[in-house]
């Protein structure tokens with residue numbers, strides 16, 4: 001692959017090359033103070049010990065015990081209602097810790113699902129990324145030059161410099177997802193939560209997002225990625241299986257056994273002939 005940094009910001013590119021993976025920019029130190037750190041530093045960023053949370057009197061998620069370190073890509077697997085979103089809301093401080101221990105050693109930012117609704121707002125990709133800087137300034141003050149520079153740097157990281165002025169709603173699903181990643185990046189949070197980011201993406205867009213995730217892990221982020229794709233989870237560093245409680249957490253090779261997946265997905269599990277490959281039945285994401 002050619003050096004992505006060789007693509008100057010704002011360079012003219014033909015529409016057909018906009019989707020070229022090579023346009024993903026490096027993660028600049030100016031954007032992430034930690035970009036110099038090696039992913040091998042293995043610093044714990046997320047620590048949970050027998051953690052529990054819920055919405056009312058009932059606990060919806062319990063027995064979560066894990067350590068996730070800088071540079072790790074953690075697949076968060078579970079059936080619909082298994083507790084993936086609930087875990088993210090706990091980490092974001094939206095739900096209270098109702099038992100156990102939780103330690104976060106950096107800020108947390110979420111990359112939400114990019115739905116089709118609300119796409120008719122007249123906001124550009126850059127505007128959406130700039131929303132990530134709002135918390136850093138008084139509400140009445142518009143973006144400063146450094147905010148815009150950071151937002152443009154984040155768009156470069158996700159390979160969308162040349163779409164900065166495009167209407168957010170006019171972008172492809174994959175491009176919108178990457179704009180939302182850029183918005184999380186300007187928050188300068190090292191702990192990134194991605195809520196089913198691959199849903200609805202075609203193979204090419206999915207591959208590009210995959211590369212971006214790898215790049216951010218290399219830059220020292222920890223990424224918790226809610227997904228329904230067991231095969232994809234095999235390629236990451238850790239797998240967390242949730243079904244109202246933690247079923248398993250560990251390296252994919254040890255964690256993704258048929259037994260664990262059955263305990264996670266229950267009767268939604270379909271075992272294919274080779275005994276290893278699994279696919280979910282009745283999952284609206286996989287029809």
Ligand SMILES: Nc1ncnc2c1ncn2[C@@H]1O[C@H](COP(=O)(O)OP(=O)(O)OP(=O)(O)O)[C@@H](O)[C@H]1O
Nearest residue numbers: 055056060078079080081082083084085086087242
């Ligand atoms: N706002 C809420 N109030 C009360 N209960 C909720 C709320 N949101 C979720 N729950 C319950 O918490 C449990 C876990 O739901 P959660 O949304 O975390 O699942 P999920 O793994 O994210 O599912 P999906 O794959 O469908 O997104 C479910 O039993 C759900 O009904």
